[in-house]
Amino acid sequence: MQRSDLDTWGERLTRRLAGGLSRRSILARLGGVLVAAPVFPLLPVQRARATDAPHETDFSRHAQTHDDTACNYWRYCGIDGNLCSCCGGSVHSCPPGSQPSPTSWIGSCVNPDDQRAYLIAYRDCCGANECNKCSCLNTDHAMPIYRPQANNHIIWCFGTNSFEYHCSMAVLVGLAE
Amino acid sequence: MKRIAHPASKAAGAALSLLIGIGLGMPAWGAGQKPSANAPPVLQSETASVTPFAGMTSHDISYSAMDGIDGGGIRIINGDTAQLVASVYSSQYANFVWGPGHHTLYVSETYWTLGNRGKREDVLSIYGGPTLSNEGEIDLPELLISDPKTHTLALSPDGHYAYVYSFQPAPAVSVIDLKARKVMTSVEVPGCGLVFPYGPRGFASLCADGSLATADVKANGQFMVHRSKRFFDVMHDPVMDESVSDEHSGLALFITYDGWVHPVHLADTPTFEKPWSIEEAAGMSPATSHTGQITWRPGGQVPFAYERSRHRLFVLMHEGPPWSFEKPGSEIWVLDTRTHRLLHRWAVPESAYLVAVTPDAHPLLFALSHDWLWVMNAETGAVQRATQIVTPGLVRVGGE
Numbered sequence: 167m168q169r170s171d172l173d174t175w176g177e178r179l180t181r182r183l184a185g186g187l188s189r190r191s192i193l194a195r196l197g198g199v200l201v202a203a204p205v206f207p208l209l210p211v212q213r214a215r216a217t218d219a220p221h222e223t224d225f226s227r228h229a230q231t232h233d234d235t236a237c238n239y240w241r242y243c244g245i246d247g248n249l250c251s252c253c254g255g256s257v258h259s260c261p262p263g264s265q266p267s268p269t270s271w272i273g274s275c276v277n278p279d280d281q282r283a284y285l286i287a288y289r290d291c292c293g294a295n296e297c298n299k300c301s302c303l304n305t306d307h308a309m310p311i312y313r314p315q316a317n318n319h320i321i322w323c324f325g326t327n328s329f330e331y332h333c334s335m336a337v338l339v340g341l342a343e
Numbered sequence: 344m345k346r347i348a349h350p351a352s353k354a355a356g357a358a359l360s361l362l363i364g365i366g367l368g369m370p371a372w373g374a375g376q377k378p379s380a381n382a383p384p385v386l387q388s389e390t391a392s393v394t395p396f397a398g399m400t401s402h403d404i405s406y407s408a409m410d411g412i413d414g415g416g417i418r419i420i421n422g423d424t425a426q427l428v429a430s431v432y433s434s435q436y437a438n439f440v441w442g443p444g445h446h447t448l449y450v451s452e453t454y455w456t457l458g459n460r461g462k463r464e465d466v467l468s469i470y471g472g473p474t475l476s477n478e479g480e481i482d483l484p485e486l487l488i489s490d491p492k493t494h495t496l497a498l499s500p501d502g503h504y505a506y507v508y509s510f511q512p513a514p515a516v517s518v519i520d521l522k523a524r525k526v527m528t529s530v531e532v533p534g535c536g537l538v539f540p541y542g543p544r545g546f547a548s549l550c551a552d553g554s555l556a557t558a559d560v561k562a563n564g565q566f567m568v569h570r571s572k573r574f575f576d577v578m579h580d581p582v583m584d585e586s587v588s589d590e591h592s593g594l595a596l597f598i599t600y601d602g603w604v605h606p607v608h609l610a611d612t613p614t615f616e617k618p619w620s621i622e623e624a625a626g627m628s629p630a631t632s633h634t635g636q637i638t639w640r641p642g643g644q645v646p647f648a649y650e651r652s653r654h655r656l657f658v659l660m661h662e663g664p665p666w667s668f669e670k671p672g673s674e675i676w677v678l679d680t681r682t683h684r685l686l687h688r689w690a691v692p693e694s695a696y697l698v699a700v701t702p703d704a705h706p707l708l709f710a711l712s713h714d715w716l717w718v719m720n721a722e723t724g725a726v727q728r729a730t731q732i733v734t735p736g737l738v739r740v741g742g743e
Contacts, residue, residue, distance in 0.1 A: 222634055223666065224634055227634075227635075293459060305669050306666050307666065309577070311490055311536050311537065313577060319492075320490045320510075321436065321490065328455070329459075329489060
């Protein structure tokens with residue numbers, strides 16, 4: 167089999183390293199790097215990333231975890247509509263007189279308490295007239311209509327007996343990580 | 344339940360009977376007296392009628408109402424007077440478009456036989472004639488998406504065909520022959536949505552992988568769907584639903600959340616120009632999707648309007664972070680789409696969610712908030728007049 171130039175170059179490099187470095191010297195240099203690492207600051211780019219939680223968004227920076235009737239409640243990062251929590255229901259239950267849709271769009275929101283991202287199913291409650299209370303429009307990672315599974319504008323009442331929109335829930339599905 | 348007259352009602356009834364008796368039995372007060380020479384003429388009797396509708400003028404604007412309490416409806420306002428001139432019934436979340444000549448209105452909408460339940464019917468309703476009355480409807484075979492977006496309904500440039508984007512059972516475009524009033528075919532566009540017509544019969548749809556689907560008609564009347572290359576990053580900076588296109592020239596301006604304009608010449612094989620940034624056109628750094636970057640970005644419900652004759656793009660702009668693409672605009676930026684230069688920045692009296700421009704030689708610019716319609720001079724930005732409106736959903740202008 168014919169050898170390529172890369173093979174030849176790799177062989178020369180390996181032989182030179184093997185001839186000039188002992189195992190002990192490699193270990194010594196590696197140990198030195200490990201000991202010295204904390205002394206040096208990280209590069210500016212890395213520092214910028216370090217201050218950013220991996221999933222943080224502008225919404226999550228101002229989100230809270232105690233009032234689910236406010237638009238900045240952490241699970242509502244992508245909600246569009248009336249909060250069921252203000253209409254006689256809760257963050258995961260429909261008000262009496264309406265019925266939950268079996269379909270939904272899925273978003274992910276960061277819980278400020280543990281800085282972890284969770285999957286949220288935005289389910290609409292349907293059948294009753296529009297609640298018209300606590301209307302919120304948050305758009306974290308909301309996608310256009312041609313990507314409907316991540317679109318918060320669509321009336322998600324598919325699968326119910328009625329397409330009359332009443333309010334929206336934010337049902338916790340699980341960790342998104 | 345038996346009704347018992349209240350004593351007070353009895354007294355009132357007796358008094359009314361007396362007055363009627365006097366009125367019938369006695370001559371009217373003043374009868375027989377000769378009117379003076381300066382007396383106003385006697386008013387003539389009238390017949391109730393409907394004010395004739397001459398079609399949308401080039402300065403008219405029509406908008407659909409999207410209010411949870413007031414429901415739907417399409418209103419037409421004269422931009423020169425800011426007066427309401429006509430209204431048409433529609434369901435909530437309906438879309439609408441005017442035929443050539445702007446006398447005939449097509450409305451794509453959904454009804455249920457018992458209001459909020461019963462049998463579902465998706466139709467293309469037709470309004471027209473001298474009084475803008477209902478002229479029937481065409482049953483749609485598939486189900487519409489319940490989300491008012493401009494590009495879910497469009498006509499071919501000659502007005503012969505309508506294209507209706509349907510969502511169930513699968514993403515598809517129903518092609519309707521408006522002269523024969525029948526659905527010709529349904530073209531499936533899997534993974535894609537919306538309709539941007541081009542050429543005599545073709546249309547394009549935006550796709551969830553960042554590409555474009557184009558459908559052209561073969562000699563046998565069947566549509567062939569082709570997929571283009573991916574030209575935008577859908578996960579980080581998707582093209583907005585309310586991007587603009589000119590069906591006469593086939594030029595589409597697909598605009599992203601971060602304000603990148605992708606000019607695409609729609610055709611069976613579309614051609615893509617190099618994208619340019621709205622922010623760079625204004626001498627700024629381009630907007631990005633990095634958390635914490637507060638800068639000027641396009642946003643609103645219908646944030647773009649394109650004036651074909653002068654190649655001008657009007658954009659509702661706001662200062663905000665990434666993913667703020669639905670925030671209303673505090674300014675309208677006017678851009679030249681040939682030179683990629685910012686021409687004007689105009690503040691709007693109230694943050695606006697929709698913008699529209701008329702296509703005539705002396706264009707009007709409309710900015711719509713949730714409660715007000717502001718009529719502006721499209722060349723100077725001067726606010727000329729305003730009127731209160733119902734919360735708007737979509738907007739179409741005369742001459743489109």
